[in-house]
Amino acid sequence: MFKLKNLFRKKTLKDAADYLDQEKPEKAIAVLEKNLDNTTACTMLAHLYEHGIGTDRSIKSAMRLYLRAAKLGSAEAKFILAGFCSNGVYIKQSPEKAFAFYREAADAGMAEAQYKVGLHYLFGHMGDKDIGKAFDYFYRGAHQEHPPSQNRLALLFAGGRGTPKSDEDAVYWYRKAAENGHGEAMYNLGHMLTVGRGCKRNNKEALKWFKLASDTL
Numbered sequence: 526m527f528k529l530k531n532l533f534r535k536k537t538l539k540d541a542a543d544y545l546d547q548e549k550p551e552k553a554i555a556v557l558e559k560n561l562d563n564t565t566a567c568t569m570l571a572h573l574y575e576h577g578i579g580t581d582r583s584i585k586s587a588m589r590l591y592l593r594a595a596k597l598g599s600a601e602a603k604f605i606l607a608g609f610c611s612n613g614v615y616i617k618q619s620p621e622k623a624f625a626f627y628r629e630a631a632d633a634g635m636a637e638a639q640y641k642v643g644l645h646y647l648f649g650h651m652g653d654k655d656i657g658k659a660f661d662y663f664y665r666g667a668h669q670e671h672p673p674s675q676n677r678l679a680l681l682f683a684g685g686r687g688t689p690k691s692d693e694d695a696v697y698w699y700r701k702a703a704e705n706g707h708g709e710a711m712y713n714l715g716h717m718l719t720v721g722r723g724c725k726r727n728n729k730e731a732l733k734w735f736k737l738a739s740d741t742l
């Protein structure tokens with residue numbers, strides 16, 4: 526789940542955010558309901574209805590508000606709806622609708638959605654495998670400091686898939702992901718350092734990353 530309150534605060538609906546901090550969700554709801562043309566207000570109100578916070582739980586109201594926020598352009602709402610469609614939560618399971626929502630959220634700039642779309646094209650879940658498109662979406666997510674995207678991008682560079690093979694670029698992105706706490710990338714970086722692919726061999730540093738990976742994975 527996103528840090529909705531932090532996002533919410535950035536959208537200037539400070540009174541409602543303060544009410545949530547004060548554990549007064551009923552007052553927050555009153556503020557939110559007056560700002561339904563604001564995508565963040567819609568998304569936050571949908572979340573409250575979905576979980577019955579400060580109001581009776583109403584999945585119907587939650588879905589209506591998530592859909593409204595999505596139509597208004599909320600990448601967060603689109604991502605949430607994609608998850609519902611993917612898992613068959615509250616609505617009929619539909620991989621096609623899930624992917625459509627993920628792609629809209631990705632094209633709106635959400636790194637986590639870019640990663641999801643990258644995986645979709647990487648594995649061709651609906652018979653539309655496209656490594657070039659996978660590379661593009663992982664690249665976009667990686668440049669937003671999204672560790673899983675950074676690790677996947679490195680793997681594509683290392684294998685020359687969707688892009689010319691470059692061990693140096695692979696090491697660069699493994700390192701970025703590892704420094705951002707990604708366990709698999711730590712292991713992958715350790716391997717590259719051990720064999721000297723795309724970098725000078727450095728067993729001491731490799732051991733450091735292997736140890737960190739073992740604590741993370």
